[in-house]
Amino acid sequence: MTPVWLFLAQRLTALILAPLVIAHLAMILIVADGGLTAAEILDRTRGSVGWGLFYGTFVLAAAIHGPIGLRNVIQEHTPWRGRSLDAAMLVLGGLLVTLGGRAVVAVVGQP
């Protein structure tokens, strides 16, 4: 991936993430009253195609956006760069997709 593609991927995922983050923050503030329960989350999400798409898209966009951003920060503030850094960020992206996908299945899938 050339820097131009990474830049474009970062902007594109940011455009996708912005409305999702606004909805996520609104949801957090709505459900925050007096502590969150598992039923409050799972009653909303279980079997919901809409929430599955919402969180699935959220996870994928964040798994691309986070490692690209972290790579920029590491390159600009530390001497680490090159293939080992790129490999580490790919691993991080893979980890985020795997754990994030698992979390979506956990809250959306029917037990």
Next chain:
Amino acid sequence: MNRPARNHPGFWAFVAHRVSGVALVLFLPLHFLALGLALESDAALEGFLAATEHPAFVIGEWGLVTFLTIHLAAGTRVMLLELLPWRDTRKGLIAFGAVLAVVVGAVFLVRAG
């Protein structure tokens, strides 16, 4: 020698954008692991959520909610500066983001506390 201009709101917006971004990406795996407890059982997730009512957890969550708002505002500002015509309204974007992060954090604390 060129030195970065540190005594400027734009520099602090840059710092806040970076610090919040790094914190959020490092937090995400933990967030996903916690939600993954629902694979085990509803009770496993419930047990974890009950533990998060401890004040130390609520403070941590307040930090994350505030960081997420900061990162959203700072990132939106960067894209507005890059993509839209240069307008004087850009000067208020940093202050708007800062106020928004404080307000969202405060609303979270009042409701969760």
